[in-house]
Amino acid sequence: MLTPIALVLLSQAGSWTWSPKIASKGEFDKLAGVTDVPYRMAHVRFMIDRRQGNRIYYIDSRNDRHHREFANHLYLSLESEQTFFANNTLKENRRFVLGWLAYQSPVKQWTYEFWDGDQITPDLLRLTHRIVKDTFFASVSFKPNSVRQEEVSNSLGIPRVLVREIMRSQKYQPLNLGFGIGRLRIVNKSEEVADAGPEDIVVLADTPAGAPPVAGLIFAQPTTPLSHLGLLARGWKIPSATIVGALDLFKHLEGKLVAYRTEPGEFHLHLAEPEQISVWEAAKAKQRRLSSPKLDISVTKLASLSQQTAADSVAYGAKSANLGEVMHAGLAGVTVPNGFTLPFSAYERFVHANHLDEKIREAMNDATENGTLRRARLKALRESFCAGSIPGDLAREILARAKSEFGDKGVFVRSSTNSEDLPNFSGAGLYSTVPNVKGPDALLAAVRTVWSSVWNDDAYLARERAGIDHRRVAMAVLIQEGVPSESSGVTITANPFDAGDEGAVYISAKRGLGIRVVDGKKVPEQIVFHVGSNAVLVLTRSDEDSLLAFDPKGGVMEVPTAPQRAVLSDSLVRRLATASLALQRIFGNKPQDIEWAVVGEKIFILQSRPYARS
Known part of the structure; x- marks a missing residue:
């Protein structure tokens, strides 16, 4: 309930409500808007008018209208959006200071902040802190939204909350938005994730190097959207999130069929309802139609990146062809390391020369429901690739080309397939790269290793889930100058x-x-x-x-x-x-x-x- 003084002070300006003071949580809630990104957060915009004795307006923020609209409505300024914005965020001698207050739930602190591009000065920051402190019911800290704002506030002695402190304390971070139904499976040891399946919602105590396709992922420890599993989750189109404390939160649901949804500001995980289970059962029973990736094995040339464009992906794979496209664009300030690519036809030739066709068929026949057997069969197939012989003329051409282009420098031997960067399948992180390869024997071994990675367990299962015909998958190999990255x-x-x-x-x-x-x-x-x-x-x-x-x-x-x-x-x-x-x-x-x-x-x-x- 609003206090009597707040009822007196709360002012109406047409459809705008504002107050010169917020004396309680109730008064804050009366004015607060709510955002769901990066987590559910109530906030109130404020505006300090320096021309009127540093008067502060706490503005009704239950809509998406901006500070300028409020100033225009009260005839404090009739400037256009662009002029008002420039005059009051980029200039030192501004009339208005524009910001907002919010409660940062991960660190349990109230903060005030500015637009990340606001060129706030030390004097204006001190002024803001004093006025907000005097007119707000709780202790407040400054939250810098840019490196510049952090530097400006370093020596002012005002309390601060940094974004990275909030990130460290954040209990929930969505990594991929989505919905899934499956049996909740808690995995305490990384190696146990290999036994998970497409009907599991998996809670991970640690972050493993990989995982088979599942119905949903929950990380109990912080990770990033670009972790290997984060990329796989995006490719599988499943819900994925960091939920700190998940092992204890969901222990009571282990082994039960649950519905799991990730949203920008919150997640939902509960026992699946009967109608949701019916939909899930129907989806399981539905047969997947195979898609056939494009493949041109008529091209036999070992082409330099400078000879490729994006259109050549049907022969050299998307990774290699896209780098050729970038090289052709000649962008200022960036360099694409030199390299050349073995086309898909070289992979096909190697497979036939080593009679691997039948071994591929056998592995595909066995690589089904039994995870242990599947992994063993695919491992044996990869070992057969690595033990194979590259046809003599092709091997000589690879070595001569590498010697001519790179001398004794180390090279990266990289995958470039026709089953990645597809409209409904990214394939990111599924295939192998061998770094800093030196010497002829090591180079030919690395080429075989990259070819064999078509049959990596993660890659096989991801294609299986996406309905990609394994028989049409081929691997080009990009041999590229190594970059000793700092x-x-x-x-x-x-x-x-x-x-x-x-x-x-x-x-x-x-x-x-x-x-x-x-x-x-x-x-x-x-x-x-x-x-x-x-x-x-x-x-x-x-x-x-x-x-x-x-x-x-x-x-x-x-x-x-x-x-x-x-x-x-x-x-x-x-x-x-x-x-x-x-x-x-x-x-x-x-x-x-x-x-x-x-x-x-x-x-x-x-x-x-x-x-x-x-």
Whole structure:
């Protein structure tokens, strides 16, 4: 209930309600709007009018109208949206200070904050803190929404709550939005996840390297949307989220049939209702129609990336062909490492030359319901690939080409299939890459390893779930100059945490080689860059105490590093974002999932693929 003084002070301006003071939680709720991103959060906009003795207006925020509309309605300003916005967020001598108050439930603190691009000054921040503190019923802290705002507030002595502190304390983080029904299965040891199946909702105590397709994933420890399992969940189109404490929260439901839904600000997990079970049973019984990926085995040329464009994906795979497209675009400020690609026809020739056709058929016949038998059969098939002989003329051509292009430098031997980057199947993280390969024998062995990864267990099961005809799957092999990355990662030209955040670029980065960026074991540095405001927001700092670097003898080695220091500078973040948005324009202005590496000031693009939204 509102206090008597609040009833007097609460003012009406047409359809606008505002108050010069908020004296209780009830008064806050009277004015508060609610957002579901990144979690359910009540908030109230405020405006400080410096021309009227620093008068503060706590504004009715139960709609999506902006500060400017409020100022216009009260005839405090008649400026247009653009002029009002520029004058009161970008200038030091502004009339109005524009912000909002919110309760940050993960850290149980009230905060005030500004638009991430607001060029707030130390004096204006001190003023805001004093006025909000004097007119709000509870203790408040400043929440910086950009690196610049964090730096401005560093020495002011005002209480703060940083975004990364909130992220660390957040109990729920959706990784992929969706709905699923299955039996709740708690997996306490990573190796036990291999026994899970498509009818399980799996709760993971730890983050395993991979998993078979399931009906839903719940991580009991923080991970990221770009972890290997996060990417698999997106490809499987299943609900996936971090829910801290999930092991205890859902123990009473273990073994029971549950319905699980992930939404932007909250999740729902409960016993499945009879009508939901009926739909689930019907879906299980429905036969899946096979889809056949495009495949051209008439092309036999070992083509340089510079000789490929996106249209060549039917012969060289999407990864390789897209890199060729990027190379042709000649974007300023980025480099694609040189490389050449063995086409799909080389894979087919190897399979026939080593009589692997029959072994593939046998493995497919056995790789069905029995998980243990399936894994054993597929492992045996991969071993047969690795033990096979590459036809002599092809082997000689590969080695001569590699010697001519790379000399004694280490190379990355990378997968590029016709069963990834499809409209309804990303295939991300399913196939193998062999890093820093040195020497002729090691190079031919790496090619065989990449070919064999068509039959990785994760890849087989993901294709099975998507209804992709295994018999039409082929592997091209990209042999590419190795980049001794000082930092590396993935950029998404969208915000994976908030689909409505237009103009956002998300960056996940780690020191050293990028092999660990998607393993999900450690939290990377996560950054959101907003194009419109030019603001950099750090969500998390990397907590890794080691990095991967090239071993001079070949392969990689682990090197100690200092955790918590910044991986990327703000200027590098902006350059990566600019380059990523340029890549998006090359590929039809569709959001992209981009793999990159940095050496010194040089940015290398290692992959660009469509980003599959939830």
